[in-house]
Amino acid sequence: MISRHLERRTAKRIPVRIDAFLLTGNHTYAGFIENVSEDGFEYFIPSFMKGPDDIHKGNTVEIYFQMFSGEVLHLFCEVKWLSDRSPVGKPLTVGMKTTDLPFPFRGFLRTLDIVNVN
Numbered sequence: 001m002i003s004r005h006l007e008r009r010t011a012k013r014i015p016v017r018i019d020a021f022l023l024t025g026n027h028t029y030a031g032f033i034e035n036v037s038e039d040g041f042e043y044f045i046p047s048f049m050k051g052p053d054d055i056h057k058g059n060t061v062e063i064y065f066q067m068f069s070g071e072v073l074h075l076f077c078e079v080k081w082l083s084d085r086s087p088v089g090k091p092l093t094v095g096m097k098t099t100d101l102p103f104p105f106r107g108f109l110r111t112l113d114i115v116n117v118n
Contacts, residue, residue, distance in 0.1 A: 011037035011038045011039040012037055013035045013036070013037045013042075014035060014036050014037065014109070014112045015034070015035050016033055016034070016035060016036055016112060017032050017033070017034065018032055018033040018036075018065050018066075019031075019032050019065065019066070020032055020033050020043065020063055020064060020065035021063070021064045021065070022043055022045070022055075022061055022062070022063050022094070023061060023062040023063070023064070024054040024055060024059070024061055025054060026054055027054055029045045029055075030045075031043055031044050031045040031046060032044055032046075033063075033065060034093070036109065036112065037109070038098075038101065038106070038109060039097055039098065040077060040080065040095065040096045040097040040098050041063065041077065041095075041096045041098075042093060042094070042095055042096075043063065043093070043094045043095075043096060044091065044092075044093050044094075045091060045092045045093075045094070046091050055079060055082065055092070055094060056079060056082075057079050057080065057081060057082060058078065058079060059078070059079045060076055060077070060078055060079075060099065061076075061077055061078075061079060061094075061096065062074060062075070062076055062077075063075050063077055063096070067104065067108045068108075068111065069108075071104060073104065073105055073108070075098055075099075075100065075101075075105070076098070076099045076100050077096035077097060077098050077099060078096065078097045078099055079094055079095070079096055080095045080096060080097050081094075081095040082094055082095075
């Protein structure tokens with residue numbers, strides 16, 4: 001069965017595994033980007049002691065990651081969906097929509113798309 005958030009995607013998703021940091025107002029979470037598109041990201045926080053209570057649908061968060069060129073991107077994203085989570089120890093997956101897409105990110109996507117050609 002296809003989940004609700006997958007049905008509404010309009011941009012091509014490219015599977016990746018890129019280390020990244022997600023920042024909220026009070027916390028920084030280390031994780032990785034699982035897939036990327038011009039519209040946004042799927043971000044995975046592999047583990048934590050207590051479930052983050054500051055990541056909610058509709059919130060704006062910041063994400064930092066390093067492109068293959070070495071340049072670090074800083075993007076603002078709106079949280080669109082969250083995986084189900086328990087209060088302690090369960091990984092969290094966050095779907096985000098980019099709110100401001102810088103020019104270097106578009107080139108990065110083209111590079112990823114070429115690498116992922118079947």
